Amino acid sequence: MPRILIVDDEPHIRLLLEQTMEELEDEGVELLTAGNGIDAMNIIQEKKPELIFVDVMMPGMSGFEVCSKVKHELGMKELYMIMLTAKGQEVDREQGMKCGADIYMTKPFNPDEVLKKAREVLGLA
Amino acid sequence: MAQVKISRILSKSDVVSCIYDVINSLRLSLRIEDADNKVLIGSNDINPSSSFPVKCGNEVIGWVRGDEGSSLVASFLNILTNAEFEKKVLAHEALNKYKELTMLYNFTEKIATCRSKKEVGQLVIEEARKFIKGDNVSIMLIDDESQTMGIIVASGSEVYPKIMLKAGEGIAGSVMISGRAQIINDVGSDPRYKEGKNKVSSLMCAPLKINDRVLGVINISSEEPYQYSSMDLKLFSALALQTAVSIENAIFFENLRETFITTIQTLAETVEKRDRYTGGHITRVMNYSTLIGQELGFSDEEMQRLVFAAILHDIGKIGIRDMVLLKAGKLTDEEYAEIKKHPVYGEEILKPIKQLRNIIPGVKQHHERFDGSGYPEGLKKDDIDMIARIISVADTFDAMTTNRPYGYCKTFDETFKELAKNVGTQLDPDVVAAFLRVYEKNKTLSLGV
Numbered sequence: 036m037p038r039i040l041i042v043d044d045e046p047h048i049r050l051l052l053e054q055t056m057e058e059l060e061d062e063g064v065e066l067l068t069a070g071n072g073i074d075a076m077n078i079i080q081e082k083k084p085e086l087i088f089v090d091v092m093m094p095g096m097s098g099f100e101v102c103s104k105v106k107h108e109l110g111m112k113e114l115y116m117i118m119l120t121a122k123g124q125e126v127d128r129e130q131g132m133k134c135g136a137d138i139y140m141t142k143p144f145n146p147d148e149v150l151k152k153a154r155e156v157l158g159l160a
Numbered sequence: 161m162a163q164v165k166i167s168r169i170l171s172k173s174d175v176v177s178c179i180y181d182v183i184n185s186l187r188l189s190l191r192i193e194d195a196d197n198k199v200l201i202g203s204n205d206i207n208p209s210s211s212f213p214v215k216c217g218n219e220v221i222g223w224v225r226g227d228e229g230s231s232l233v234a235s236f237l238n239i240l241t242n243a244e245f246e247k248k249v250l251a252h253e254a255l256n257k258y259k260e261l262t263m264l265y266n267f268t269e270k271i272a273t274c275r276s277k278k279e280v281g282q283l284v285i286e287e288a289r290k291f292i293k294g295d296n297v298s299i300m301l302i303d304d305e306s307q308t309m310g311i312i313v314a315s316g317s318e319v320y321p322k323i324m325l326k327a328g329e330g331i332a333g334s335v336m337i338s339g340r341a342q343i344i345n346d347v348g349s350d351p352r353y354k355e356g357k358n359k360v361s362s363l364m365c366a367p368l369k370i371n372d373r374v375l376g377v378i379n380i381s382s383e384e385p386y387q388y389s390s391m392d393l394k395l396f397s398a399l400a401l402q403t404a405v406s407i408e409n410a411i412f413f414e415n416l417r418e419t420f421i422t423t424i425q426t427l428a429e430t431v432e433k434r435d436r437y438t439g440g441h442i443t444r445v446m447n448y449s450t451l452i453g454q455e456l457g458f459s460d461e462e463m464q465r466l467v468f469a470a471i472l473h474d475i476g477k478i479g480i481r482d483m484v485l486l487k488a489g490k491l492t493d494e495e496y497a498e499i500k501k502h503p504v505y506g507e508e509i510l511k512p513i514k515q516l517r518n519i520i521p522g523v524k525q526h527h528e529r530f531d532g533s534g535y536p537e538g539l540k541k542d543d544i545d546m547i548a549r550i551i552s553v554a555d556t557f558d559a560m561t562t563n564r565p566y567g568y569c570k571t572f573d574e575t576f577k578e579l580a581k582n583v584g585t586q587l588d589p590d591v592v593a594a595f596l597r598v599y600e601k602n603k604t605l606s607l608g609v
Contacts (some may be wrong), residue, residue: 045399054251065171143262145253 037066037157038084041082041099043119044093048142052088055124056153064157072096078109079105084114086156088140088149091120091131099134119144134154164244165236168213168290170201182233190226192231202226216241222338233364260395260451263291267399269405277301280406281313284378288399289315292392294380296358299368299403300325300332301376309336309376330354331365333376339374341397343388361385366397368404375404408501420515428471431478435485441558446470446594448554448605455594462547467524467546468608473555476505476523481515498537501525522547526555529586541588549588553579553595572599 039059041052049068056066061153067082069075072095079087087105091098097116105111120128128139140149154160168175170192183190185336189462191202192214200222208225212234213552215221224234265447267287284462285297298314309325309332325333331352337344345362347353353360363381367374376399382388428442435441449470455462477485484495491499508525510516525548532540560575572577576596584588597607 047254048250050247054255054553059170060165088539142266143258145262145266146259 036063036065036085038067038082039095039153039157040069040084040087042069042072042074042087042093042098043090043132044070045090048090048119048134051146052149053072055149058150059153059159062159066160072088072098072101075101076104079111079114083111086115086117086153087118088119089117089135096132099130102131102134102136117152161254162243163217163219164221164248166192167200168439169237169240169244176201179233179236182236182547185354186229186232188226188229188233190224190230192233193223193236194224195214195221197223205586214241216245237569245317260291264288264398268402271402274410277312277407278412280403280410283311284399284403285315288378288380288396292364292388292470293382293386293400294364295346295383295485296360296379296381297380299376299407300335300336301368301377302374304551309333316563325354328498332379333364335365339367339369339372341393341400343390343393345385345387359383362388364388364393364396366393368400368407370404370408373444378403420527424468424471424516428475431475434482436476442471442474444558445473445551445554448557449550451598452547452550452553452591455598456550456591465519465522466547466550468516469519469526469555470551472506472510472516472519473526473551474506475487476502476503476507478509479505482552488489500527504536519547521545522551523550526551528552530588531584531585534586544588549591553587553591556582557595572605 039056041049043052044048046148047152051068053068056064060066060149062108065082067084068079069078074086075089076096082113087101089098089101102116102118105116106116107128116136118139119142120131121142138152138154141153167571172180181191182188186385189206190208191204191206192200194200206226207318208230209227210230211223211225212231213220213223213236214234222237224230224237226233230366267283270287271280271283276285281299284299290521296315298311300309300311302309303455307326320387328334328337331342331344334352341364343362343364344350344353347360348365358381360381361383363379367377368376368378378396380396419537425442432439432442446467449462449466453466458466466489482497484491484498487495503524503526508518509575510520510523522545524536525545528534528537528539528544528548529552530541530549532538557575560570560578561572575598579592579595583592
């Protein structure tokens with residue numbers, strides 16, 4: 036069963052992303068959520084999701100750290116990481132790419148784009 | 161609206177451990193199934209004495225089967241299901257609002273770059289149907305002089321300038337007068353409705369308003385009956401507001417541009433008037449240059465530079481004395497040297513005008529020759545600005561086809577043969593070839609063919 040993990044400290048963003056990709060649940064995708072980087076790391080090791088949406092700015096462990104741990108420490112290179120960043124913080128882009136993020140998306144995100152990307156990464160028509 | 165699945169509720173580890181705690185502490189024997197009787201918790205081995213449904217609204221989404229005490233677990237799951245359902249309804253609503261917001265946000269960003277009424281209109285038509293259900297969208301603007309409204313852009317089969325309404329006439333006309341947006345869900349029974357080409361059952365019409373001024377209206381309509389809601393109207397009005405601001409900006413921009421172009425043209429014609437042989441020369445060089453530019457696939461931006469440079473290519477002649485410029489006989493070397501200064505004078509005249517700085521190479525180099533024997537700098541081939549190479553061809557062609565002291569009046573066919581002789585020495589072969597292609601395609605050199 037393919038899994039998508041949503042990591043954001045803001046509950047409403049988690050909810051919106053979940054709702055955006057809700058229809059994928061009917062196609063057998065499991066949606067997981069985490070409100071911080073530490074929970075996210077536990078879920079990643081336990082459930083091995085295929086795709087992660089991770090917010091950059093989170094208290095405790097930032098999205099960069101999560102990304103770097105996943106890609107470099109755990110060596111999970113094939114895990115597709117999408118960084119979410121608030122509009123106007125595009126300067127972070129470079130740092131994100133260094134951490135091994137696959138792509139960037141800016142918030143407010145475009146729900147249609149998110150769904151399309153998720154389908155593409157998971158290979159769903 | 162998607163229903164809640166029991167498997168989703170049981171995917172949360174805290175819920176599952178809570179259920180096991182209850183089962184263990186009360187020593188219950190039960191199993192939990194989904195709507196298709198697939199066992200999610202417990203096993204098929206037990207023989208249940210009772211079954212309790214887990215419901216989402218009126219729909220059964222699962223079962224708790226076991227002894228009497230299982231009802232406790234069923235109640236717990238029912239509460240969780242209803243909470244999950246409410247959360248879902250709210251999330252669905254929130255996502256819809258979020259989508260609207262994202263679209264409005266993108267729309268605002270895109271519309272800010274539009275520079276003409278048409279561009280604004282086309283973008284609005286494209287975007288409006290993403291927000292609001294509708295088959296056709298049109299924008300009508302009022303003409304201040306005639307006080308009639310005409311469509312500037314429309315989707316569907318209603319195209320400019322089919323419908324002209326007097327202010328007050330039709331639904332659009334009445335919205336124009338009242339300045340208030342309206343929903344008409346049953347268009348057929350509205351006596352104001354004037355039939356057009358599109359099939360219309362329901363529509364919304366919003367004024368394009370800036371403060372208290374109404375510039376026109378925007379319509380969206382559905383071919384099949386549809387109940388537009390007050391929420392739809394609110395969103396549509398927000399869209400109309402953005403559209404109005406952008407249209408007004410576009411009008412200002414277009415006016416400014418028009419004034420600028422007219423000023424340039426007047427300036428160029430003032431110079432032309434001094435020279436009795438060159439009546440209409442500027443217009444013809446501009447037309448020929450335009451045809452060549454189009455044939456060479458110039459972008460809008462390049463095209464604009466080309467047109468401006470063509471209009472102003474001889475502006476420097478204003479600095480040449482009448483007795484030289486208008487001399488009928490052969491020029492002395494000295495006089496010819498003076499004539500040859502006009503491209504540099506042109507550069508000097510245009511330099512202070514910021515908006516025209518990018519046409520200077522086109523003006524300054526229009527007497528350079530392809531083989532490097534031209535003036536003022538003796539540039540060669542690709543070192544000569546492309547626009548200057550085009551103007552050079554257009555200018556030469558016009559000199560050959562009009563009666564001038566140093567030229568002959570020839571037919572277009574003869575002139576093209578003559579031009580061919582100058583290819584590679586004076587003129588750029590590619591430009592001449594492009595010009596010839598245009599002529600052979602249309603057998604005329606008028607614009608707009």
